[in-house]
Amino acid sequence: MIGIDIVNEPQFLWIAEEASRAHIPPDWKELTNEDGEVLYYHTQERKLQKVHPLILRYQEVYFKARSYTKQLESGQIGNLLEQTDAKMAAITASVMGRASKGLPPATPEVVESLARVLGVDSTKEFFLFRVVKQTIEAYVEKKLDLSSIVQDLKDPIEFLRQIRKKQNQVDVIRKPTTVVMCQECENRAAVLKCEQCKDFFCQDCFNSTHATGKRRAHITSDVEQLVCAAFEDRVATCQCVQCGLFYSDEGFMHVHAWDAARPDLRNHLKRVINGLVCLECEHYNASVLCEAGCFVT
Numbered sequence: 001m002i003g004i005d006i007v008n009e010p011q012f013l014w015i016a017e018e019a020s021r022a023h024i025p026p027d028w029k030e031l032t033n034e035d036g037e038v039l040y041y042h043t044q045e046r047k048l049q050k051v052h053p054l055i056l057r058y059q060e061v062y063f064k065a066r067s068y069t070k071q072l073e074s075g076q077i078g079n080l081l082e083q084t085d086a087k088m089a090a091i092t093a094s095v096m097g098r099a100s101k102g103l104p105p106a107t108p109e110v111v112e113s114l115a116r117v118l119g120v121d122s123t124k125e126f127f128l129f130r131v132v133k134q135t136i137e138a139y140v141e142k143k144l145d146l147s148s149i150v151q152d153l154k155d156p157i158e159f160l161r162q163i164r165k166k167q168n169q170v171d172v173i174r175k176p177t178t179v180v181m182c183q184e185c186e187n188r189a190a191v192l193k194c195e196q197c198k199d200f201f202c203q204d205c206f207n208s209t210h211a212t213g214k215r216r217a218h219i220t221s222d223v224e225q226l227v228c229a230a231f232e233d234r235v236a237t238c239q240c241v242q243c244g245l246f247y248s249d250e251g252f253m254h255v256h257a258w259d260a261a262r263p264d265l266r267n268h269l270k271r272v273i274n275g276l277v278c279l280e281c282e283h284y285n286a287s288v289l290c291e292a293g294c295f296v297t
Contacts, residue, residue, distance in 0.1 A: 001052075002059050012062055019058040028053045031219070033196065046221050048195050087117050092146045099140050106136040117150055118157055127164060128157060179225055179233050184209060189227040192220045226273070230254050241269040 002019060004012050024030060029041045031048075041048050091113050095105045111133045112122055120128045135153060139146055180190045182202040190200035194210070196218045201209070210218055226236040230251030239246050240256065247255065247270075256265040 001055050002062050004062055009066070012065060015058055015062050015065065019054055022054050022058075025053055039195075041219060048219060048221060087113065088147060088150060091117075095136060095140060095146060104137075105140045106133045111136065114149070118153055120157060125161070125164075128160060131157070131160060177235060179227055179235055180223060181233060187232070189225055189232045190223045191225075193223050195219045195221060236273065238270045238272050241271055243268065246273070 002016055004016055006013065006016075024040075027042060027044050029043060031039045031041055033039055037050065039048055039050060040053055042053070091110060094107075094110055098107070098110075099105045111129065114136065115122050115129055115132050118132065120132060122129045132153070135149065136146075138144075139149055180200050182188050182190050182205050183199045184201055184205035188202040188204075191203050192201050192206050193199070194201065194206070197215075200223060206220070210216055226246055228234040228236045228248035228251040229245040230247055231254075234248040234251060236246035236251075237248055238252055240252065252270055256268050256270075
């Protein structure tokens with residue numbers, strides 16, 4: 001299940017042994033559905049899945065161990081460490097020299113050099129480039145050991161890179177265009193999904209259909225949707241600054257421009273939502289997605 005080849009990779013069997021002895025995390029529960037299938041339920045995130053939660057954790061350990069072994073056998077790690085040490089010695093000397101004179105420690109040249117060591121492309125990953133600059137300044141201010149900065153930043157940089165990639169998918173690529181409606185009444189937006197029935201419900205319909213019998217024990221997961229306050233079958237695209245409610249563009253106009261009984265609503269301001277902040281200026285929502293993955297106004 002982890003992916004280890006027990007014939008050709010016996011050196012990694014210790015990972016499978018550790019996984020077999022490990023206990024299921026306390027925030028997970030093992031369940032059996034009506035078909036006899038074993039499922040795992042996360043009590044905090046209310047997430048249900050078929051894969052044992054420990055499998056993914058030990059898969060990551062296996063992949064890292066295999067990658068490290070290949071680099072060690074090819075001699076890449078030794079050469080990389082020597083090159084990194086030489087470059088870091090020059091960067092550290094430059095930073096500490098400027099700090100001792102009371103000058104800003106993170107010059108563009110210093111940040112660019114450290115970014116290259118960390119594998120950050122300064123022409124595309126502007127956000128990560130700023131992270132590197134801010135980290136240098138923080139290390140100098142707190143008098144931390146600069147020689148460890150590469151190792152300290154290695155995992156966080158990759159984590160932030162993956163987060164940015166997920167933001168691209170969630171906020172742009174997979175931005176919802178439709179609302180999942182309750183399959184019982186078909187008039188209200190769904191707020192729950194029954195994992196056994198495989199149906200979506202509003203709260204009232206779920207309560208009425210699952211009040212008695214075996215259905216009372218059914219497990220649910222939340223359906224997170226940003227729905228227009230005026231038209232529940234439409235996705236919210238803006239928020240009224242004064243009211244605090246979310247609306248579709250049509251819903252905002254219906255409530256704030258066409259309600260003759262409330263002319264005061266016409267002065268309310270609309271804030272666009274579901275947008276990432278511009279990576280360059282950080283003051284405005286992004287309106288353009290660069291093919292390389294960066295956002296600009």
